[in-house]
Amino acid sequence: MGLLSSAVSMTRYRVEGKLEEPILETMAKCLKKSAIPEVDDDVSDKVVGWTSFDKPFNPDFEGSSFVIGAYFVFSLRIDKKIVASSVIKKHCDMEAARRLAATGRQYLSRDERREIKEHVINVLTLRIPATPNVYDLIWNYEESSLWFFSTLKSANEELETLFFKSFQLPLIRLFPYTAADLVMGLSDTQRDALVKLSATNFTE
Amino acid sequence: MLDVAVSYNRHKFLGYEYLTWLWFAIEKDQDSMRKLDREPLSMQIGNRIVLENRQKDTVESITIKGDDAGLEEGILALRKGAFVAELNLSFETGDQEWRFTIKAESLHIVGLKCPQTGSVNSEEDLEGAVLEKVYLYDKAVRLTDNIFKQFLTLRVSGDWDKKVVPLMRQWIYS
Numbered sequence A: 001m002g003l004l005s006s007a008v009s010m011t012r013y014r015v016e017g018k019l020e021e022p023i024l025e026t027m028a029k030c031l032k033k034s035a036i037p038e039v040d041d042d043v044s045d046k047v048v049g050w051t052s053f054d055k056p057f058n059p060d061f062e063g064s065s066f067v068i069g070a071y072f073v074f075s076l077r078i079d080k081k082i083v084a085s086s087v088i089k090k091h092c093d094m095e096a097a098r099r100l101a102a103t104g105r106q107y108l109s110r111d112e113r114r115e116i117k118e119h120v121i122n123v124l125t126l127r128i129p130a131t132p133n134v135y136d137l138i139w140n141y142e143e144s145s146l147w148f149f150s151t152l153k154s155a156n157e158e159l160e161t162l163f164f165k166s167f168q169l170p171l172i173r174l175f176p177y178t179a180a181d182l183v184m185g186l187s188d189t190q191r192d193a194l195v196k197l198s199a200t201n202f203t204e
Numbered sequence B: 001m002l003d004v005a006v007s008y009n010r011h012k013f014l015g016y017e018y019l020t021w022l023w024f025a026i027e028k029d030q031d032s033m034r035k036l037d038r039e040p041l042s043m044q045i046g047n048r049i050v051l052e053n054r055q056k057d058t059v060e061s062i063t064i065k066g067d068d069a070g071l072e073e074g075i076l077a078l079r080k081g082a083f084v085a086e087l088n089l090s091f092e093t094g095d096q097e098w099r100f101t102i103k104a105e106s107l108h109i110v111g112l113k114c115p116q117t118g119s120v121n122s123e124e125d126l127e128g129a130v131l132e133k134v135y136l137y138d139k140a141v142r143l144t145d146n147i148f149k150q151f152l153t154l155r156v157s158g159d160w161d162k163k164v165v166p167l168m169r170q171w172i173y174s
Helices: A023-033 A085-103 A110-127 A153-167 A176-182 A188-195 B004-010 B013-028 B030-034 B072-079 B123-155 B159-173
Strands: A008-015 A046-052 A071-080 A131-140 A145-148 A171-173 B042-053 B060-065 B083-093 B096-103 B109-113
Touching: A008 A176, A008 B123, A023 A153, A046 A153, A071 A153, A071 B123, A085 A110, A131 A153, A145 A153, A153 A171, A171 A176, A176 A188, A176 B004, A176 B013, A176 B123, A188 B123, B013 B030, B013 B042, B013 B083, B013 B096, B013 B123, B013 B159, B030 B042, B042 B072, B042 B096, B060 B072, B072 B159, B096 B123, B109 B123, B123 B159
Parallel strands: none
Antiparallel strands: A008 A145, A008 A171, A008 B109, A046 A071, A071 A131, A131 A145, B042 B060, B042 B083, B083 B096, B096 B109
């Protein structure tokens, strides 16, 4: 979901730690290193990488193209090739029939069937284009906060993994406890009390 | 700090209590709500509340939706031990309105609609549009942070058990 959409959903994170100086050069280097590769002519069924917010299908991290005002703005792109299971089954059956006819046999072994399936998946994956999914993010570097414009579990998990791999900085997801403990400015006494809380019963 | 996975599960109730308290505060304590921003604001329950009752190892879910939906069923669910799991809110300041849903378990902000912004026709417009959107999102985020902090301050104090819980019970059973 794009940050300029008429309605957005977001997951909030705290970024632990700081980048190596000079920050802009480090950012550009890390983004380029983990930029999304093209997968259309590849047998991979999924690739994940960074892309430009303004050019999601033509990533360019030259200069400070990922800086808008005081924020780093870029996107996570997940390209997936999805082949319907019915299509795989159809092609496996066709290939199995062809082999049986060619050899005059009545059955194929389990290994042969597995080999056919792998071959069919590879051929089909190569033939179909990947479907791209783009998720924008805004990183407020000074405040160590990051907004990711998706609440999808899978997209968030990909973000957390790629972010750490790219920048060597852990992302902490802000759910009620981590938000309370890390960003609400509670005193030490209040944080101690927070750890010891137990659930309230509102019923009489 | 506790391990993240441990704290997620052990303190899951925090988000549910927060949204249940927020519904109560909007209904019964608008004065506090108005003071949450530098500019005067009004906050209302929006068009959707989801409640969950997690007693007896099962999860019962009740959804109330509609612009003028009555919330009596929700109060009834609270009496049976349910908590608010998702709350749609709208707040206005001046002639601007924000609408969004907060989820109890994750604190996700979902379906956030901000006041209308200008259209994007050029690269220069894009930067301006992003900054304008960020400003508007930030307003909603800071407001929800202020509300959450207000809840937490009460929740970790002695006033929670002595004052807030009795008042909420009174609201639930009135």
